[in-house]
Amino acid sequence: MSRIGSDGGARAPGEAASIEPPVAVRGIGPHAPPRTDRERHLPVALCAMTIVLILASRWISPNFGSWDQVIAILTLSSFVLVVAFGQQMVMLVGGLDLSVASVMTLGGILMFGWVGGSPEALLWGIPAVLAVTAAVGALNGLAIALVGIPPFVVTLASGIIVYSAALGVTQGAPRGTASEALATLYRSSILGLPPVVYLLVALVALALVLQRRTVFGRRLYAIGTSREAAHIAGVPVRRTTIACYAISGGAAGAAGILMVGFSGGATLSMGQAYLVPSVAAAVIGGTSILGGRGDFLGAAAGAVLLTTFSTIVAALGVAEGWRMVTYGAVILAALLLLNTEFPGRRTAGRPSPR
Amino acid sequence: MSSLANTTAPAPGVTGARPRRRADGTAIAAAIYAALLAIFLLRQPGPLSVTLLEDLFNNALPLAIAAAGCTLVVLTRGFDLSVAGVVSLSNVLLVTAIGDGPWAPLTGLALVLAVGAAAGAVNGFLVAVLGLQSVAATLCTTIVCSGLALLVLDFPGGYVPPFMAETLMGSVAGVVPVAAVIAALVAIAWMVLRRTDLGVAMYAIGADEHSAALAGVPVRRVRLIAYCLAGSMYGLAGYMLTALTATGDPNAGNAYLILAYAAVAIGGTSFAGGRGSVIGSMIGAATLTLLQKVLFSLGVLSFFTGIAEGLVLILAVVILALGERAARGART
Numbered sequence: 001m002s003r004i005g006s007d008g009g010a011r012a013p014g015e016a017a018s019i020e021p022p023v024a025v026r027g028i029g030p031h032a033p034p035r036t037d038r039e040r041h042l043p044v045a046l047c048a049m050t051i052v053l054i055l056a057s058r059w060i061s062p063n064f065g066s067w068d069q070v071i072a073i074l075t076l077s078s079f080v081l082v083v084a085f086g087q088q089m090v091m092l093v094g095g096l097d098l099s100v101a102s103v104m105t106l107g108g109i110l111m112f113g114w115v116g117g118s119p120e121a122l123l124w125g126i127p128a129v130l131a132v133t134a135a136v137g138a139l140n141g142l143a144i145a146l147v148g149i150p151p152f153v154v155t156l157a158s159g160i161i162v163y164s165a166a167l168g169v170t171q172g173a174p175r176g177t178a179s180e181a182l183a184t185l186y187r188s189s190i191l192g193l194p195p196v197v198y199l200l201v202a203l204v205a206l207a208l209v210l211q212r213r214t215v216f217g218r219r220l221y222a223i224g225t226s227r228e229a230a231h232i233a234g235v236p237v238r239r240t241t242i243a244c245y246a247i248s249g250g251a252a253g254a255a256g257i258l259m260v261g262f263s264g265g266a267t268l269s270m271g272q273a274y275l276v277p278s279v280a281a282a283v284i285g286g287t288s289i290l291g292g293r294g295d296f297l298g299a300a301a302g303a304v305l306l307t308t309f310s311t312i313v314a315a316l317g318v319a320e321g322w323r324m325v326t327y328g329a330v331i332l333a334a335l336l337l338l339n340t341e342f343p344g345r346r347t348a349g350r351p352s353p354r
Numbered sequence: 355m356s357s358l359a360n361t362t363a364p365a366p367g368v369t370g371a372r373p374r375r376r377a378d379g380t381a382i383a384a385a386i387y388a389a390l391l392a393i394f395l396l397r398q399p400g401p402l403s404v405t406l407l408e409d410l411f412n413n414a415l416p417l418a419i420a421a422a423g424c425t426l427v428v429l430t431r432g433f434d435l436s437v438a439g440v441v442s443l444s445n446v447l448l449v450t451a452i453g454d455g456p457w458a459p460l461t462g463l464a465l466v467l468a469v470g471a472a473a474g475a476v477n478g479f480l481v482a483v484l485g486l487q488s489v490a491a492t493l494c495t496t497i498v499c500s501g502l503a504l505l506v507l508d509f510p511g512g513y514v515p516p517f518m519a520e521t522l523m524g525s526v527a528g529v530v531p532v533a534a535v536i537a538a539l540v541a542i543a544w545m546v547l548r549r550t551d552l553g554v555a556m557y558a559i560g561a562d563e564h565s566a567a568l569a570g571v572p573v574r575r576v577r578l579i580a581y582c583l584a585g586s587m588y589g590l591a592g593y594m595l596t597a598l599t600a601t602g603d604p605n606a607g608n609a610y611l612i613l614a615y616a617a618v619a620i621g622g623t624s625f626a627g628g629r630g631s632v633i634g635s636m637i638g639a640a641t642l643t644l645l646q647k648v649l650f651s652l653g654v655l656s657f658f659t660g661i662a663e664g665l666v667l668i669l670a671v672v673i674l675a676l677g678e679r680a681a682r683g684a685r686t
Contacts, residue, residue, distance in 0.1 A: 096489060149671045150625050152433060152489050156612050157664040164660025276497055289490040321508065321604075324501025332494040335486055 046301035077307035084281040086251025094291030099159035104271030107256025112176035112266035137249020141242030182261030207296035224291025379622010380634035411533035416595035418639035421617035423587025431627025432488035439499025441607030444592025449512030449602030466589035474585020478578035512602035560627030619670035
């Protein structure tokens with residue numbers, strides 16, 4: 001993050017010469033970056049933990065641990081999963097998006113207010129909402145990539161602006177109609193599963209193809225590993241960074257749309273609970289906050305694990321405060337684990353030139 | 355350490371290592387404040403009274419102290435998001451844990467300073483010793499502290515000893531607001547600090563960590579101390595906020611994250627580290643608080659205040675970044 005400010009031409013001449021080649025090459029070559037053993041095993045381990053948690057929850061209540069509950073958890077995890085996708089794209093290039101909560105609320109309010117109940121309106125309504133939220137993300141990206149403002153500052157500010165604007169426009173109580181067509185995503189069933197589950201599987205597959213099999217995906221890892229090296233290798237650093245923030249905005253907007261489908265309404269606080277889990281899911285899934293590490297299989301597994309965890313914790317009636325403390329501790333533990341694996345890559349200050 | 359200034363002087367990146375008198379950022383913030391103050395006073399029905407003065411200082415002080423703490427971390431090229439969590443935690447601790455005794459205000463102060471310093475020590479350990487990225491590490495601390503605040507007090511309520519709510523919010527001899535005295539003490543402490551080895555080292559690390567380390571600056575220790583001091587400042591900010599609101603709220607500190615960084619930016623402290631001043635940030639905080647008052651007195655709807663805060667933060671940073679770019683261009 002601290003490297004953003006020293007982007008491109010802003011650096012003093014000669015500084016670029018001090019780049020360690022073995023790290024920098026990762027992701028620039030013709031092949032997708034090789035996955036380490038850990039990256040391959042992590043999603044499996046996370047899924048195993050989820051299954052163990054679900055089975056263990058049978059002791060808490062006889063209603064738990066059933067197939068219905070598994071489906072309920074998968075459905076509930078859709079929101080974290082979608083927000084985490086955007087958050088991870090931003091984290092892969094070494095950024096962080098603190099505005100996802102407000103943008104998710106914006107997406108939900110626009111969906112509720114603009115599109116309303118008519119199924120035909122969904123055809124233009126969903127793209128329109130996604131376009132607006134992606135535009136908010138792109139503005140974040142512009143300020144970060146072109147002006148060089150730290151991501152946390154930009155997204156903190158834009159989050160407040162978006163939230164306040166939403167508050168002002170709706171006067172505190174969003175008005176609109178819930179879309180029946182959207183609700184079928186959660187209420188109906190195809191082959192025993194709600195349609196939204198298939199959507200999530202499709203998202204995971206598409207995200208993995210995007211991250212691992214496209215030029216754009218390889219650029220993400222190149223930028224996240226070394227911004228300077230990527231720049232020298234001809235990667236359009238700024239354009240790619242802006243695209244990532246636009247994707248994050250759009251993903252948060254999509255989560256807002258899904259939320260309207262699920263709950264049949266929109267509130268000003270609907271996105272609030274999803275900022276921390278989005279970061280947590282990505283980090284637990286092996287995404288380095290410094291960029292360049294992790295893929296969506298891990299983040300998706302992290303999102304499902306987190307949702308299972310919060311569902312069980314909620315059933316136990318544990319205070320909200322403990323849940324937050326646990327979230328903080330879990331993110332920290334994941335950060336420390338990732339950090340010990342790559343001890344050489346530190347940005348507590350400027351990366352060491354040696 | 356005493357030879358630090360000589361050793362670092364020739365290195366290209368360390369020009370900010372010595373706390374030169376950079377009046378620019380602070381002066382701009384002061385000018386904006388003066389302009390806002392003029393608008394505000396013109397719209398006041400009566401003349402400038404002690405009550406009005408008390409009001410201005412009391413409202414601005416908690417944010418000013420919080421922003422001062424953030425500045426210490428920003429100077430060492432880091433970010434500290436724990437300000438929100440620590441302010442909330444201090445606030446709820448003060449209304450629940452210190453009781454009513456004659457020594458309650460003092461034990462309360464010791465308690466929040468210790469809690470803040472402990473949170474800062476955790477941050478400092480994670481960032482300086484374990485090498486975690488400051489935003490990530492302090493995000494975890496702020497989540498944990500907010501969670502603890504909810505555990506201490508899960509709904510707004512409670513009260514504080516009268517000494518805090520009345521004496522601290524009043525005036526010394528009926529003339530000088532106590533808050534102004536505290537603000538002056540913080541400013542003086544900063545002016546002393548930045549002339550010590552520790553202060554110089556903080557600037558040096560922010561300007562160029564590598565050169566600072568080569569010049570013999572104990573980078574880890576200085577950074578650790580900076581986070582600890584910052585944490586205590588958030589505790590103190592929570593203390594003054596509690597005196598101001600005279601009640602507890604587990605979300606009391608949430609607004610401080612954006613406001614404190616906006617104050618730092620307005621005060622002219624560079625987010626790239628190594629340049630800026632605590633006094634600038636304090637004036638920045640006063641400016642923001644006054645801006646809220648002026649917007650309110652002009653009849654602007656409250657949600658615009660949020661938009662204004664966000665825009666002010668971005669604008670201040672953009673202007674700062676462009677100014678730095680221009681300065682860098684002029685040097686080379």
